[in-house]
Amino acid sequence: MQIRFTKMQGAGNDFVVLDETRARLGLTAAQYRYLANRHFGVGADQILTVRPAPSEGVDFEYVIHNADGGEVEQCGNGARCFARYVHDKGLTGKRVIRVQTLSGVIAPELHADGRVTVDMGRPELEPAKVPFDIRGLAPEALGTTQKWPLALDGSASAATVWIAPVSMGNPHAVQLVDDVEQAPVAAWGSLIERHTRFPQRVNAGFMQVVNRGEIRLRVYERGAGETLACGTGACAAVVAGIGWGLLDARVHVHTHGGLLTIEWAGGAGDSVRMTGPAEFVFEGQIEIPDTL
Numbered sequence: 001m002q003i004r005f006t007k008m009q010g011a012g013n014d015f016v017v018l019d020e021t022r023a024r025l026g027l028t029a030a031q032y033r034y035l036a037n038r039h040f041g042v043g044a045d046q047i048l049t050v051r052p053a054p055s056e057g058v059d060f061e062y063v064i065h066n067a068d069g070g071e072v073e074q075c076g077n078g079a080r081c082f083a084r085y086v087h088d089k090g091l092t093g094k095r096v097i098r099v100q101t102l103s104g105v106i107a108p109e110l111h112a113d114g115r116v117t118v119d120m121g122r123p124e125l126e127p128a129k130v131p132f133d134i135r136g137l138a139p140e141a142l143g144t145t146q147k148w149p150l151a152l153d154g155s156a157s158a159a160t161v162w163i164a165p166v167s168m169g170n171p172h173a174v175q176l177v178d179d180v181e182q183a184p185v186a187a188w189g190s191l192i193e194r195h196t197r198f199p200q201r202v203n204a205g206f207m208q209v210v211n212r213g214e215i216r217l218r219v220y221e222r223g224a225g226e227t228l229a230c231g232t233g234a235c236a237a238v239v240a241g242i243g244w245g246l247l248d249a250r251v252h253v254h255t256h257g258g259l260l261t262i263e264w265a266g267g268a269g270d271s272v273r274m275t276g277p278a279e280f281v282f283e284g285q286i287e288i289p290d291t292l
């Protein structure tokens with residue numbers, strides 16, 4: 001099967017974007033994996049699919065697959081690229097776009113300088129809703145948000161890390177580190193991602209607080225491994241940091257792929273806002289084996 005694609009990136013988190021506004025491609029999980037493969041396919045952390053609005057009150061549907069082929073609920077950097085794609089491809093004239101995702105409606109807004117701000121909705125901090133299994137665990141209170149112990153039994157040192165479980169529509173486990181460049185992101189990230197206390201697996205964030213308005217962040221993503229940036233990971237880290245009393249309401253998040261700005265007023269009903277870049281890289285056509 002021949003399909004046309006657009007390659008995009010937001011702070012170095014890279015995407016293959018597919019247009020299904022006229023017809024479904026009907027790709028299998030193996031075909032999504034093929035597209036994301038950096039040797040045999042195009043290469044991407046996630047595949048983003050644009051579909052027509054499924055109901056009134058929204059402009060499009062936004063479907064997200066991780067590089068491992070699994071469909072997921074949310075992708076923040078992808079949301080900015082999605083908005084830029086539908087606008088620049090002439091699929092809408094709107095600059096504020098309402099988008100249906102698996103985890104609810106989000107609202108990206110395009111700025112004249114090419115950056116995009118996304119209303120990412122309300123964070124969820126209740127462990128059961130992340131979901132995170134707290135049975136038998138004793139949390140420590142820090143500020144208004146708890147820290148939970150997570151024993152990494154598979155690690156050489158059998159370390160226990162202290163995490164905040166946060167859902168931004170998708171699950172995150174955020175931990176504080178002294179120096180993000182020295183953090184064992186690959187080793188611990190892979191153990192946290194598949195820890196039995198996270199029944200839907202999890203994205204593992206490693207946050208170094210620089211000052212009350214600035215953090216450094218690396219994220220080992222569920223289904224993709226460490227990426228150059230994770231938008232929902234940045235939102236989750238800032239929500240945890242504000243809850244722990246370490247951060248102010250507007251925070252610059254430095255990632256290996258660029259800068260994201262996250263704003264959250266701190267109330268249970270307040271939405272998280274994320275601003276950052278969204279760029280086109282190239283377009284093309286690829287032959288995908290029908291047998292996959």
Ligand SMILES: N[C@@H](CCC[C@H](N)C(=O)O)C(=O)O
Pocket residue numbers: 013045046066072073074075076077078170171203221222223224227229230231232233
């Ligand atoms: N890169 C993303 C998150 C993509 C989904 C994530 N790996 C998951 O499985 O939940 C972002 O920018 O938010």
